[in-house]
Amino acid sequence: MRRxxxxxxxxxxxxxxxxxxxxxxxxxxxxxxxxxxxxPNLPAKEAFGQATTPAEAAADAIGSYSRGCLxxxxxLPADGDAWQVMRPSRDRAWGHPAMIAFLExxxxxxxxQGIWPGILVGDIARPRGGPMMTGHxxxxxxxxxxxxxxxxxxxxLSREEREEMSAVDMVRPDGLxxxxxxxxxxxxxxxxxxxxxxxxxxxxxxxxxxxxxxxTHKGEAWMTKVxxxxxxxxxxxxxxxCPAGDSLCRPQEPVPSGDGCDKSxxxxxxxxxxxxxxxxxxxxxxxxxxxxxxxQVLLEK
Numbered sequence: 001m002r003r004x005x006x007x008x009x010x011x012x013x014x015x016x017x018x019x020x021x022x023x024x025x026x027x028x029x030x031x032x033x034x035x036x037x038x039x040p041n042l043p044a045k046e047a048f049g050q051a052t053t054p055a056e057a058a059a060d061a062i063g064s065y066s067r068g069c070l071x072x073x074x075x076l077p078a079d080g081d082a083w084q085v086m087r088p089s090r091d092r093a094w095g096h097p098a099m100i101a102f103l104e105x106x107x108x109x110x111x112x113q114g115i116w117p118g119i120l121v122g123d124i125a126r127p128r129g130g131p132m133m134t135g136h137x138x139x140x141x142x143x144x145x146x147x148x149x150x151x152x153x154x155x156x157l158s159r160e161e162r163e164e165m166s167a168v169d170m171v172r173p174d175g176l177x178x179x180x181x182x183x184x185x186x187x188x189x190x191x192x193x194x195x196x197x198x199x200x201x202x203x204x205x206x207x208x209x210x211x212x213x214x215x216t217h218k219g220e221a222w223m224t225k226v227x228x229x230x231x232x233x234x235x236x237x238x239x240x241x242c243p244a245g246d247s248l249c250r251p252q253e254p255v256p257s258g259d260g261c262d263k264s265x266x267x268x269x270x271x272x273x274x275x276x277x278x279x280x281x282x283x284x285x286x287x288x289x290x291x292x293x294x295x296q297v298l299l300e301k
Contacts, residue, residue, distance in 0.1 A: 024087040024163035040288035048130030055300035061141035064250040069294035070129030070142040082107035082118035095124040096142035098243040115189040118152035167234035178212045195222035204229040204237040207268035214261035223259040
C-alpha cells in the first residue's frame with residue numbers, strides 16, 4: 001500500500017517530464033486554440049499553456065506552489081553577467097520579481113566568491129504561472145526555479161546549445177551514491193550559496209546529493225533547507241517564501257529542524273524508495289480547482 005502511495009506521489013509531481021536533460025525545440029509548434037477557454041472543467045495546464053504574455057497587474061503569487069497562478073510576472077533576461085537561460089523554447093523563464101531578483105543576486109554571489117562563473121537556469125514558471133503542460137506539479141506561482149548542477153560555461157551559448165545541451169548527471173547509475181567524476185565541492189558551494197539566502201525555504205536535491213553533503217557539511221545551518229527528493233540528478237530546485245504583501249500566497253509548513261543527516265535519510269536508499277511500483281497519475285487540475293483569482297489572471301490583458 002505504501003509503495004502505491006509513493007508511486008502516486010512521484011506521478012503527481014511530474015518528475016518524468018521536462019527535465020534538465022530533455023532537449024528543447026528549435027522551432028516549437030504553437031498550441032491549437034481552445035474551443036471553450038472559460039470552461040471550469042478545462043485542464044488548467046491547457047489554459048495557462050496558451051498564455052504568452054504576463055498579466056499586467058501588480059506582482060502577486062496566488063495560491064500554493066502546486067495549485068495557483070502568478071500576476072505581474074517578469075522574465076529573467078536570457079543572458080546576464082553571471083547566468084544564462086536554458087531551453088528558451090519552453091517559455092518558462094518567467095517568475096515573481098522576488099524570484100528573478102534572487103536568481104540574479106545568487107548568480108553574482110557565486111561568481112564573486114569564485115564558486116562558479118555563473119549559473120544555468122532551467123524552468124521557473126510560465127508567463128502567468130499555473131500548471132505546466134509537461135513536467136512539474138509545482139512552479140505555479142513563480143517562486144520555484146530549477147538551477148542546473150552544471151556550471152555556466154565560459155562562452156555565450158548558442159540557441160542550439162541552449163535547446164540541446166544536456167545537464168550532467170551527478171548520480172551513479174545504481175542510485176546509491178553521487179558520481180565522483182562529476183560531483184565536487186563546487187556543486188556543494190552553489191547549493192550553500194543559494195541556501196544561505198534568507199528568502200529560501202527549501203532546496204530539493206537527489207537523496208544521494210544530500211547524503212554526500214552530510215559527509216562534508218553535517219551540522220551546518222544551511223543544510224536544514226536542503227531536502228532529499230526523487231529526481232534532481234541534474235539540477236536543484238530552489239523555492240523561496242511568499243513575498244511580504246502577497247496576501248493570496250499560501251506558504252507550506254516550515255522545514256523540520258535539524259540538518260537532515262539523521263536516520264530519516266536512510267529510507268531514501270531502501271528498495272521501497274529506489275524502486276517504487278508504477279502508479280496511475282492523478283487527473284490534471286481543472287480551472288475550477290485553482291483559486292478563483294486565477295481566472296481573472298487569465299483574462300487580464
